[in-house]
Amino acid sequence: MVRKSSILLACLLAIFTSCCNSLPLSVHKRWIIDDATGKRVKLHCAHWVAHATPMLAEGLDKSPMNDIAANIAKAGFNCVRLSYATYMFTRYANNTVRDIFHTHDIPGIVSAIENYNPRVLNMTHLQAYEAVVDALGDHGVMVLIDNHVSLAKWCCANDDQNGFFGDRHFNTSEWLQGLAFIAHHFKGKPNVFAMDLRNELRGSRQNHHDWYKYMTQGANTIHDINPDFIVIISGLAFDNDLSFLKKKPLDLNFPHKIVYESHIYSVSGDTHRWRVQPVNWICNATIQLLHQQSSFLLSGKNPAPLLVSEFGYDMTGGSFADNMYLPCIVSYFASVDLDWSLWAFQGSYYYRQGKVGLGESYAVMDDDWKSYRDPNFTQKFELLQRMVQDPTSNVSKSNIIFHPLTGYCAHVNNSKELVMGDCKSNSLWSYEGDGSPIRLMNSAKCLKAVGERLPPSLSEDCLSPQSSWKTVSMTGLHLATFDKDGDLLCLEKDSNSSKIVTSKCICISDDDSSCLDNPQSQWFKLVSTNV
DSSP states (O other): OHHHHHHHHHHHHHHHHHHHSOSOEEEETTEEEETTTOOBOOOEEEEEOOOSTTOSOTTTTTSOHHHHHHHHHHTTOSEEEEEEEHHHHHTSTTSBHHHHHHHHTOHHHHHHHHHHOTTGGGSBHHHHHHHHHHHHHHTTOEEEEEEEESSOSOOOOTTSSOSSTTSTTOOHHHHHHHHHHHHHHTTTOTTEEEEESOSOOOSTTOOHHHHHHHHHHHHHHHHHHOTTSEEEEOOBTTTTBOGGGGTSOOOOSOGGGEEEEEEOOGGGSOTTHHHHSOHHHHHHHHHHHHHHHTGGGGSSSSOOOEEEEEEOOOTTSOOHHHHHHHHHHHHHHHHHTOEEEESOOOSBOSEETTEETOBOTTOSBOTTSSSBSSTTHHHHTTTTTSOOOOTTOOSOOEEEEEETTTTEEEEEOTTSOEEEEOSSSOOOEEOOSTTBOOEETTSSOEEEOOSTTBOOEEESOTTSGGGOBEEESTTSOEEEEEOTTSOEEEEEEOTTSSBEEEEEOOSOOTTOTTOOOOOGGGOOEEEEEOO
16 A cells, blocks of 8 residues: 555656746747746745755755655745856766865765765765755756856855956856757756856956857857756856946847846845845845846846845844845835745855855754744745736736735735735735725725724725725835824734734835834735736
8 A cells, every 4th residue: 555655656756747847948028938838937946055065966965865755845835046166077076075085184074974965975076966966856856957167166155266257266168068058968858957157257257259259159058968958047246237238139049048147135235235225225226226137137128037146144144134035125126926945955065165064044944954944934035936917828917915025915804904914825015196086896885994903994995095905115015094193103023912003104205214113014015916
């Protein structure tokens, strides 16, 4: 009976993997689509480091490879951005994992790998990397192969000689050789859908001429060998800047296989500003800069897909700037239903910057790879891991009321109260813009403010001034109406319960630089959906 159940489970897993991650993928306008069906495939990925000095996917000293792959899928990720260093395959392809670990003299790590993954140490780097790809495939997880560096090391610094074409560790011929090797070797691998050309181009040698020249050569190299792969194109300045494409688009003969990538962190700007300027100001500036530098690609005459291939936050909660930045950026991601990859999944490193077993504060997993570092991780990312915009859908548009600080969505409970809840079974709303009511879908009722610190009611009086809502503040993240005395009230998550109430709006003035209170409990985003 156990044997039959195991066979049935394996068959179901194979069917699930086949139907849900049908490859190859292509591009239609700003969307990534399944070639076979034309349906959108939304990427919600995690980064798994395999490019660092030991040249092995992290964590195999903490858990069996298969368990890590299973945990990635369990955490809601449908793909992994799996990094590699060029030299792994151009110079050290035939070296075993044991050979490289021997040079670092970290016997405790070696013993732990031998315990959890006994076959890995005698594998070559290529065999170990491929085993990780296959383990992910066994759990229905797609793989984006990321050329992170050439010399295996921690990344990145402006002067690390690993950053731009012609640097000491960025020989263009060897780089192209590495891309060609990967494109050929992983051709036909069922869960590998894409390669990126290079992570975080940077340094004093950066220039547009070489960018166009070598990005074209790299993309053509991959496509000529493996036309099924999506090719992911990075910009300049640590993957922050693609703005030069506004004047001169990249001219390739296979635009249906091109996706652009961008990175954004709180450290992409001045982190101190989150403390000394109004949060609404900084959030607005952050989103505007992202749009100017990369997300402009999503719209216009010739839209193209954008993958934010790195963003993340200190999951210990210890970074003030990250705590401010994350709800801001999450609100934007949800509003445009962006494809993304989170830095990072790995809870620790074998050996990083001279330290053995160093933990990763930005990691989904804790140092032991057993629990989530941020206990609220699942809820914070639940909506982002959903597809809410489907270009082929015939479903009428509606809205989700999303609270980016917590990751919760608004529900109407059995008592007809507005409360916070998960984003899987949330209520849906119609809204026609500033000055209109927020109506519960398939109902005659709408939200009506009752008073300060009180929950809004579900009322049929949708022509009342207290039922007329508008977005206020430069972020557009405050939903406000007037009370009977003409005072402006904003939706707010009640601090002592799951209820949503209306309260005096916090720091919504565009010209008051002295207001430094945190308004994020009042941030709500009407996220458009047709799914």
